[in-house]
Amino acid sequence: MNDDNVVVEIGYSPDKITKNARGDVASDFSYRIVKSEQYSRLKGKIRNGVLETQQVEQLHAPRLAWFYDHAGDAEFRKGKIRLEIAPDGNAKGLIGGYRDWRKIYTENTFAQDGGQQGIREHEDGVALYYALKRNADGMADPRTGERMGISSAYRITAMPAYVVDSAQPLGVTVIQAEETRRKAFLAVREATIKSTRTRIVQGVPPGTSQGAFPAMERRIVDLPSKEFFLKVLDRPHYDADVTEIDGELVDKNGNEVGKPPEKPGEQVQNRGASAQVAVAGD
Numbered sequence: 146m147n148d149d150n151v152v153v154e155i156g157y158s159p160d161k162i163t164k165n166a167r168g169d170v171a172s173d174f175s176y177r178i179v180k181s182e183q184y185s186r187l188k189g190k191i192r193n194g195v196l197e198t199q200q201v202e203q204l205h206a207p208r209l210a211w212f213y214d215h216a217g218d219a220e221f222r223k224g225k226i227r228l229e230i231a232p233d234g235n236a237k238g239l240i241g242g243y244r245d246w247r248k249i250y251t252e253n254t255f256a257q258d259g260g261q262q263g264i265r266e267h268e269d270g271v272a273l274y275y276a277l278k279r280n281a282d283g284m285a286d287p288r289t290g291e292r293m294g295i296s297s298a299y300r301i302t303a304m305p306a307y308v309v310d311s312a313q314p315l316g317v318t319v320i321q322a323e324e325t326r327r328k329a330f331l332a333v334r335e336a337t338i339k340s341t342r343t344r345i346v347q348g349v350p351p352g353t354s355q356g357a358f359p360a361m362e363r364r365i366v367d368l369p370s371k372e373f374f375l376k377v378l379d380r381p382h383y384d385a386d387v388t389e390i391d392g393e394l395v396d397k398n399g400n401e402v403g404k405p406p407e408k409p410g411e412q413v414q415n416r417g418a419s420a421q422v423a424v425a426g427d
Contacts, residue, residue: 146230148191153198153226154308155240156184157207159318172234175307179315183207183218187226196228196238204242209299211256213320214327215334219244222284222294234305243283243294247341250277251334258353329353349381359395360388 158176165171178184185205189198204224210216221242228238254262254270262268277295284294329352336347361380365371387394387402394403 146194151189153187153189155206170304172304175309177311178308194230198226200225213323214330215252236303239298241298244297246277246281246295247338251337255333351383
């Protein structure tokens with residue numbers, strides 16, 4: 146297979162990926178694709194079944210994420226795509242380029258919170274920070290010369306599919322019940338980036354679970370060493386009169402004041418089809 150004039154599109158689809166009876170992604174289904182964000186259109190060539198796109202200054206694609214709150218745009222700088230296309234139309238390959246190492250750090254370390262990542266997932270957030278910073282190899286800051294990008298790649302597999310233009314404008318799916326958590330994560334990310342730029346420690350934004358009062362008191366009530374942590378940790382206190390913690394409404398003094406109202410369920414109707422065809426891992 147050879148072609149000197151190929152157009153490659155990559156993006157997000159609000160439609161669920163269909164699987165076959167074996168649990169694999171099924172081929173030849175139709176999907177809609179969002180073209181307003183998390184989307185790129187590139188030119189490329191196919192030589193002997195291998196597709197390579199041109200390198201572009203910014204390559205936008207859906208980001209691999211642990212949870213809804215830190216899903217979004219991956220944004221590769223100087224990005225390109227390479228795919229090996231099999232005779233049956235299946236493909237595998239890489240999306241690569243430079244990504245801001247500080248965003249990669251926060252997307253991992255604060256996927257839940259630093260404590261859970263460190264204790265339950267056995268990750269060393271401090272070591273990860275310095276490893277990313279030390280190995281950054283691109284996107285030099287024009288003022289300081291410091292490299293803010295690190296070579297990154299998503300390994301992908303793809304199945305043949307049909308992309309159908311939607312009759313109505315499309316957007317990335319919004320889960321209202323998770324928006325508060327998403328906004329809190331974005332605030333943590335911006336605070337982390339600001340601290341690396343200014344060398345000034347930033348306060349923990351509200352809405353996170355990073356040791357804030359009174360969430361921490363409630364969650365370590367049975368911890369034998371809790372008094373030590375409560376004494377030595379510099380923890381944020383917020384002015385909100387009521388905070389939701391573990392399904393309970395809690396006032397600023399840590400007292401339960403009731404349960405939050407139940408959120409109505411949402412139903413989404415798909416009226417067409419298009420697609421992101423399968424990011425499998427990074």
